[in-house]
Amino acid sequence: MLAFFILISTSFTGFAQVWSLEQCIDTAQVHNQNLQISRNNIAIGEQKQKEAISNLFPKVNMVGDYKYFIDLPYQLMPMSTFDPTAPEGKFREAQFGVPHNISASIQVALPLYNPQIYGGIRTTKIAAEITELQYRKTEEQVYFEISNLYYNIQILQHQLAFVDSNIDNTAKLLENLQLLHQQLMIKGTDVKKVALQLEQLKTQKDIISNNIEQVMNALKFSMGITINENIQIETDIQFKSNIEYSKLPTVDLQLTTMQKRILVSELKTLKNSRLPSVSLYGSYGQTGFGYDKEPNDFLKFFPTSFVGVQLSFPLFNGTVTYQKINQKKIEIQNSQLQISLVTDQNNMLIENTNRSRTVTQKTIANTLTQVDLARTVYEQSVLQQKEGIANLTDVLLADNALREAQQNNLSAIIEYLKADLELKKLTGNISIDIK
Known part of the structure; x- marks a missing residue:
């Protein structure tokens, strides 16, 4: 299996604890309230099963x-x-x-x-298994949500670093232009254009910083910790390409199958209700x-x-049981159709996600090359502008091209990480990561 590892790192300083994605997920396993509710539902299912069994005891x-x-x-x-x-x-x-x-x-x-008692025991046992699957589904949803938020913060932090770098470059350019203007070598409008661009970059920085805080608060909420807790996340964006995931039964498919088992159990109980x-x-x-x-x-x-x-011994109840049996048979047919629908839909989504991941993987490589080229052009334009070979417009165009290439690269990384995460979910491999 061909795989390569891409690492993008940027230095950020701070006194807050740095949390890895695994630490965030582990914390959510303990403190996330949705998971706590699901664990309580498992306990309720176990108690219902014991309740059904207790009907066999003497009264x-x-x-x-x-x-x-x-x-x-x-x-x-x-x-x-x-x-x-x-x-x-x-x-x-x-x-x-x-x-x-x-x-x-x-x-x-x-x-x-008593056939009703034995049918109830059988059904509550299946229902208890369903609550465990629903807990796994909630686990996957929390994993999926936290991973997406974590990736978004990483991308925003890199965007902030790029903006800071662009602010530094623009500030240096503005300083040089102000000197040239003092020497009456360029127009005042050229200086104002760069000053305007610098202010726009500062505004963009404020917007990105605010977005980071909002997404960080959402991450803390999903983890189940207070939003006042000061944390930082790793700034290194790590991912592998060309990973092949083995296709496992998804939780949604297992839940649909278990729903059919409950219907079959209820049908058997209805038929056995005719027994003494x-x-x-x-x-x-x-x-x-x-x-x-x-x-x-x-x-x-x-x-x-x-x-x-x-x-x-029930002799006749006005065909009520007969009608209920017919209804349950139709429900089982619908359940089987639902299983086929979920399977076909999942296969279609896997195919589409694989295609998206392949495209974004190529896009990442292309945009990295574009970033290198744009940076070279920008540096050459600045040098030529100092030598009087290039004008201010050339420098601004090169700067815009560099920023656009950086943004395209970040967007490609976001799309790849989301596609890879979605593929894990569709192939049933998220649960493996949780374990």
Whole structure:
């Protein structure tokens, strides 16, 4: 694999700590609030999975009840109970029981087989995997955002250095022209033209400095640190060309695939809802009866307990389940189409980004040559102007050509770094850098 390494460096001084791109990303891993939210979502997903599993455990409830009968309940008793000679079909009302009734029991229910519970466990497990993928996606977004901001600051700092250099050159030129004007060798308008250009460069410097502060604040925000913290970034712009990235499944594709898995799991749960559910249940308690009229007042308790098995089998629910199954099948078809769409779109973007990266790589080499040529022309023009061979217009044109070549080179570097970063994302290689 053919690769070459290009290093552009400019000296900046300051007392702030210098942060590398890796340090910025590592800091964001700890302090970025979006990542913290994603980590909390992973914890929520784990708790939901445990919640689904806990439905398999026995459910224990304690039930208590107290009733005071102002009027005791009536029952109709056959007349033959009181009079054996009474005709059949004749009844007589009678009151039974005591006014005070107390009951307390512990009830236990254990699902032996419930397709809804098992379907919920399966679905929440897939959902937990999705939250982990969403965390990876957030990681990639933070990596992508911080890298772009970092590159932008580097480029702006180099632009500032170029402007400072141009200010120095223009100031020297202005000084020479002022001497020539004092000697009545050039017109005053020539001096004013260069003075105007110097003021324009100073204004441009102020604009670039302000842009650096704004982008730096955005970088600090993405890192999760306060904007009052004083930091600097490395001024060396480093990159390699002709890097071939192996094509890995992207997070977006994995998320789309996992969404289909959830739909398939939900479809299976719907189909299994037609199966019977079986549960074991039981109860143990005490029932108390009381009478409060003296001298026959009393309060007595009697044990009561039972165990049983309950079978629930859905016979017909108005075709609701059938309609839900049909809906879920269509959703699965759409999910499969979405997977194909994401795959095709990603392949197209990879092809376009590869082309853009190749073009910008060539542009960088061309603009570097143009910068060298423009600098040579500018230096020769200044020398010739001192010797009286060239006029001021030639010097200004050469200076503008040099600045334009410098800006074109910086723009090419920006486009290359962005294209390379985009290609990493599209090929699934950003996660490798994060690890």
